[in-house]
Amino acid sequence: MSISFALTSGLAISRYDSMEQAFLQFLANQKQTLPTDGLGIGDDAAVLAWPADSKLVVCTDLISDETDFHLAEVTPQQIGRKALAINLSDIAAMACQPVGALLTLLLPGGEASLELAQGIYQGAAKLGEQFNCPIIGGDTNSWPGKVAVSITVLGRCPFAKPLLRQGAQPGDAIFVTGSLGGSILGHHLDFIPRVDEALALTQTCGLTAGMDISDGISIDLPRLCKQSSVGAEIDVRQLPLTAAAQQLSQKSGKPVWWHGLNDGEDFELLFTVPAADADQLLAQWTNATPITRIGTIRPERELTMLGDDGTRQPLLPEGFSH
Amino acid sequence: MSISFALTSGLAISRYDSMEQAFLQFLANQKQTLPTDGLGIGDDAAVLAWPADSKLVVCTDLISDETDFHLAEVTPQQIGRKALAINLSDIAAMACQPVGALLTLLLPGGEASLELAQGIYQGAAKLGEQFNCPIIGGDTNSWPGKVAVSITVLGRCPFAKPLLRQGAQPGDAIFVTGSLGGSILGHHLDFIPRVDEALALTQTCGLTAGMDISDGISIDLPRLCKQSSVGAEIDVRQLPLTAAAQQLSQKSGKPVWWHGLNDGEDFELLFTVPAADADQLLAQWTNATPITRIGTIRPERELTMLGDDGTRQPLLPEGFSH
Numbered sequence: 001m002s003i004s005f006a007l008t009s010g011l012a013i014s015r016y017d018s019m020e021q022a023f024l025q026f027l028a029n030q031k032q033t034l035p036t037d038g039l040g041i042g043d044d045a046a047v048l049a050w051p052a053d054s055k056l057v058v059c060t061d062l063i064s065d066e067t068d069f070h071l072a073e074v075t076p077q078q079i080g081r082k083a084l085a086i087n088l089s090d091i092a093a094m095a096c097q098p099v100g101a102l103l104t105l106l107l108p109g110g111e112a113s114l115e116l117a118q119g120i121y122q123g124a125a126k127l128g129e130q131f132n133c134p135i136i137g138g139d140t141n142s143w144p145g146k147v148a149v150s151i152t153v154l155g156r157c158p159f160a161k162p163l164l165r166q167g168a169q170p171g172d173a174i175f176v177t178g179s180l181g182g183s184i185l186g187h188h189l190d191f192i193p194r195v196d197e198a199l200a201l202t203q204t205c206g207l208t209a210g211m212d213i214s215d216g217i218s219i220d221l222p223r224l225c226k227q228s229s230v231g232a233e234i235d236v237r238q239l240p241l242t243a244a245a246q247q248l249s250q251k252s253g254k255p256v257w258w259h260g261l262n263d264g265e266d267f268e269l270l271f272t273v274p275a276a277d278a279d280q281l282l283a284q285w286t287n288a289t290p291i292t293r294i295g296t297i298r299p300e301r302e303l304t305m306l307g308d309d310g311t312r313q314p315l316l317p318e319g320f321s322h
Numbered sequence: 323m324s325i326s327f328a329l330t331s332g333l334a335i336s337r338y339d340s341m342e343q344a345f346l347q348f349l350a351n352q353k354q355t356l357p358t359d360g361l362g363i364g365d366d367a368a369v370l371a372w373p374a375d376s377k378l379v380v381c382t383d384l385i386s387d388e389t390d391f392h393l394a395e396v397t398p399q400q401i402g403r404k405a406l407a408i409n410l411s412d413i414a415a416m417a418c419q420p421v422g423a424l425l426t427l428l429l430p431g432g433e434a435s436l437e438l439a440q441g442i443y444q445g446a447a448k449l450g451e452q453f454n455c456p457i458i459g460g461d462t463n464s465w466p467g468k469v470a471v472s473i474t475v476l477g478r479c480p481f482a483k484p485l486l487r488q489g490a491q492p493g494d495a496i497f498v499t500g501s502l503g504g505s506i507l508g509h510h511l512d513f514i515p516r517v518d519e520a521l522a523l524t525q526t527c528g529l530t531a532g533m534d535i536s537d538g539i540s541i542d543l544p545r546l547c548k549q550s551s552v553g554a555e556i557d558v559r560q561l562p563l564t565a566a567a568q569q570l571s572q573k574s575g576k577p578v579w580w581h582g583l584n585d586g587e588d589f590e591l592l593f594t595v596p597a598a599d600a601d602q603l604l605a606q607w608t609n610a611t612p613i614t615r616i617g618t619i620r621p622e623r624e625l626t627m628l629g630d631d632g633t634r635q636p637l638l639p640e641g642f643s644h
Binding site: 043044045046047048049050052053054055056057058059060061062064065066067089090091093094096102104106136137138139141142143144145146148150152154155157162164165211212227 | 365366367368369370371372374375376377378379380381382383384386387388389411412413415416418422424426428458459460461463464465466467468470472474476477479484486487533534549
């Protein structure tokens with residue numbers, strides 16, 4: 001069973017199962033501010049007007065039961081929120097503004113899934129409202145399997161070009177937003193995508209490169225370096241660390257900084273700034289989300305770190321893969 | 323496990339499972355003509371330049387094992403082709419040009435899935451090439467479940483506005499492209515999305531409304547009528563019918579026209595034209611895909627049909643729901 005919807009959408013008769021019928025009725029009753037120009041009501045695709053010369057960015061990410069969450073341990077709202085949040089984080093990584101999202105649900109069939117579908121929608125729509133990113137369409141499917149949620153987000157680049165992984169120069173200062181580590185203790189479900197921070201940073205100074213930290217700095221920084229054809233050195237003593245990283249460290253026996261470097265799903269921004277601008281950025285930055293300088297881009301294409309005793313050693317990709 | 327890719331994409335190290343690594347390597351080696359402006363290489367989202375004042379349409383559809391196909395009975399290429407084709411059919415339904423697609427895979431983990439992933443990609447990419455719709459990004463996921471494929475397609479409206487379900491007027495002639503019925507015997511895997519036909523029709527005459535037939539005319543025509551606040555009458559003797567509908571009729575004992583009216587997944591266009599233009603359209607239409615007039619839009623908001631004996635009777639929504 002499958003129903004596509006463009007949430008610009010009136011609803012017509014059909015003979016889908018009663019769960020899907022009821023979910024479509026629920027969707028039709030939701031109030032959202034839609035970015036469309038009023039075309040496409042009830043049609044096969046959602047329609048968006050697009051401003052002249054404004055670049056479009058688009059990303060998609062799926063989360064599924066037993067891989068990204070355990071259905072018994074989370075609310076449907078948390079699932080929907082996370083599915084949208086990880087995509088908004090990708091839009092933030094490009095320093096772009098989200099415009100709208102498509103929500104695809106894969107659900108066990110039957111009446112019991114209605115509450116699940118509604119909750120997932122609500123979790124996504126509530127976060128979307130905070131970021132001017134309404135759910136503009138999607139597809140609802142029943143099948144004899146577990147829950148998966150796929151979201152695609154469209155975004156608009158308000159600057160001449162989006163923030164990319166390429167562009168970091170030797171000597172650039174490496175920064176992160178927020179603090180790192182221990183996301184698995186709960187933060188992976190309630191993190192705030194750094195959309196506003198990315199836009200503010202881009203307006204404040206010339207970022208040379210950037211991305212979001214989804215798999216941990218030890219995996220993600222090498223990706224940025226590869227695209228920029230540079231290397232980097234991190235000072236682990238400078239890493240901003242969460243209380244959760246501290247907690248995990250007590251259980252794991254590994255240093256707190258290890259968790260800051262290697263735990264996944266922080267969804268903070270990792271970005272580079274010309275060395276000459278770094279101090280000024282720190283002085284000017286008044287946003288509630290802190291930024292911290294954690295290292296330096298280097299010309300040699302290798303990744304190193306200064307350990308907690310100040311000795312230089314290889315930075316190994318030990319991050320979380322999810 | 324999950325890897326997003328923007329297929330503008332270089333690839334960086336990571337520690338995903340070897341199937342996903344190998345699939346990403348495979349993707350990196352694929353040659354496609356990408357509609358990007360060269361930004362976004364290896365980034366968190368794909369980047370597209372968008373022409374001034376050109377409306378964007380976006381749709382998404384998922385197909386899954388045991389619901390839309392049976393893994394043992396189809397090739398991976400057929401799965402990928404169908405997943406893209408149903409989305410291109412939605413773009414055709416809006417009389418728009420596809421621009422690019424995002425491909426999300428949900429696969430059983432392990433080495434065996436690599437061939438599956440590659441085949442699905444190949445099936446989608448090959449069809450995409452025929453429609454100038456490259457795979458510009460996506461997300462690959464392993465999980466302890468069955469196969470599902472979700473595709474999102476972005477399209478561009480080359481006209482002042484897209485073709486919509488609303489706009490049909492009493493007296494308009496109702497047309498379909500191609501022929502109808504029996505898709506389940508194989509056509510649902512190899513149908514040609516009517517993108518070119520929709521664009522040609524829109525250039526030839528003023529279509530007042532349109533959509534694609536995914537669930538059968540008896541379900542889809544009421545949707546068009548509802549959006550247009552009209553009713554309709556179909557003459558079942560005019561329905562263009564496939565050989566497959568004939569075959570099914572012999573098994574089911576139902577009339578051939580019943581299958582043309584009610585079988586799903588034809589993915590033909592259903593559209594309306596002012597009565598005054600209908601004959602001219604038929605005279606001018608030289609496209610290889612035939613078009614057939616099958617009925618008339620009526621002011622009374624009810625759906626009727628002229629049966630094979632010419633008697634008027636209610637048109638009941640007995641179509642295929644999938």
